Amino acid sequence: MEQLIALEKRVCANNYDPLPVVLRSGAGAWLTDIHGKRYLDLMSAYSATSFGHGHPRLLAALTEQAQRLAMTSRAYYTDRLGPFLSRLCEMTRMDRALPMNTGAEAVETALKAARKWAYEVKGVAPDRAQIVVCAGNFAGRTTTIVGFSSEAQYRAGFGPFAPGFVTVPFGDAAALEAAITPDTAAFLVEPIQGEGGIVVPPDGYLAQCRAICTRHDVLLICDEVQTGLGRTGRLLACDHDGIRPDGLVLGKALGGGLLPVSAFLARDDVMAVFRPGDHGSTFGGNPLACAVGLAALDLLEEERLAQRAQALGALLMAELRALRHPAIREIRGRGLLIGMELDPAQVSARVFCERLMHRGILSKDTHGTVVRLAPPLIISEQEIGIAVVAIAAILQDIGIAA
Incomplete structure (x- = not known):
């Protein structure tokens, strides 16, 4: 093991x-290491493996x-792209x-899309379009995206950044x-901030x-890369507020944990701003991705995984809250997207995750204070129990038992 870790450290960027x-x-x-030890996966690759590892279908x-x-690239039509996107639009109630x-x-x-829509449809003067984002957001690692991050490390050394973004507090509709x-x-908003620490806004915030946004003719775009496709107990996290966004971003679970698949969905007039040559992707919409994405959507519905996430998420949160341990500041989340915030004066979330690893449970901290608990949606009630027992044991191990 040490040799493989050393090799990766030597040849891979230290990011x-x-x-x-x-x-x-x-x-x-479950995951298995090179020595044959099994680990319960409570990370799901940040929701990318929502269907578990190696699902037969x-x-x-x-x-x-x-x-x-x-x-083939999008230079030609294929028999896979249309059926995949048709199913995706039907399920999410989006036009294109x-x-x-x-x-x-x-x-x-x-x-x-938002910028070009602002110029061509809304009538904003050229190069003046602004997009409002939330403090604590995480939407990716490109230079444009880190430019509107409020996390100093994500920005440090990567400027200058693109203008046109305004930041407001998350969960504050008046702002x-x-x-x-x-x-x-x-x-642009995440219904629940994942990387930010599984931060859930007040009830009714998205509504x-x-x-x-409707009143001011502003596009509401929900970034559901982590929260979408059943993770929070509904097909989309914005469904909890009963709203339909003008634009929707999906990814991670859409590829079934096998390959990267994502999509931007929007209403007709927003998507109509794109014309041949405006935007593209060599691999985007390839037949392999479409076949897997379509199978993932079918699986999500047929196995009722959103409903499963809702029930098992409620069970997991109830059992964690019942621990009533002084090292736990808060248990929060929706469905199977749960954050356990720890008191850093008693134990860091990184150390907690290392101790979980030694007990056969894999997770990862965020910001050193929150342990993410986001297992595959196919996890069983018995496996939830295994995780809770391990967490309770670690709380005893760190010498601060309740």
Whole structure:
């Protein structure tokens, strides 16, 4: 193990700080290291493996399509893109979709669409369009996106940054309305901030934002790369507020944990601003991605995974809250997207995750204070119990038992 870790450190850029485990295989909610030790996955690759590892139906879709046709680029039509996007639009109640690969690419697509819509449809003067974002946001790692991050490390050394972004506090609808001007094109928001620490806004926040954006002719764009496709107990996290955004960003789980698949979806007049040559992606919408994405959507509905996330998420949060340990500041989340905020004076979230690893549970901290608990949506009630027992044992191990 040490040799493989040393090799990766020697040849790979030092842009991650992984836990000291070397994984080799995965099945369902479990991962196995090179020594054969099994670990329960409570991370799901930030929701990318929502269907678990190596789901047979997704693997079958991948291999069958790979044997027929994997890649052509969008220079031609294929028999896979239309059915995939049609299903995606039908499920999300959006008019059109533009396929990409990563979540960051899909967010960049949304930004381009919003700006061009502002100029061509809303009538904003050239190069004056503004997009409102929230403090604590995380939408990716491109230079445009880190430019509107409020996290100092994400920005340090990567400027100069693109203008045109205005930041407001997350969860404060009044601040959004106060920030809107005639030049405002869109409001880009995560229904729940994942990287920010699993931060859940006040009830009704998105509904208020929807009303404000409608009143001011501003596009409401929901970034659901992490929260979408069943993770929070509904198909989309914005469904909890009963609203329909003007634009929607999906990714991660859309690729079934097998390959990167993302999409920007929007109403007709927003998507109509794109013309041939305006935007593209060599791999976006390739037949292999479409086949896997379509199978993932079918699986999500047929196995009722959103409903499963709602029920098991409520169980997990209830059991964590029942621990009533002084090191736990707060348990928050929706569905199977849960954050356990720890008191850093008693234990860091990084150390907690390392101790979880030694007990056969894999997760990762955010900002050193919050442990993410976001297992595959196919996790069982028994496996939830295994995780809670391990967490309770670690609280005892750190010598601060309740």
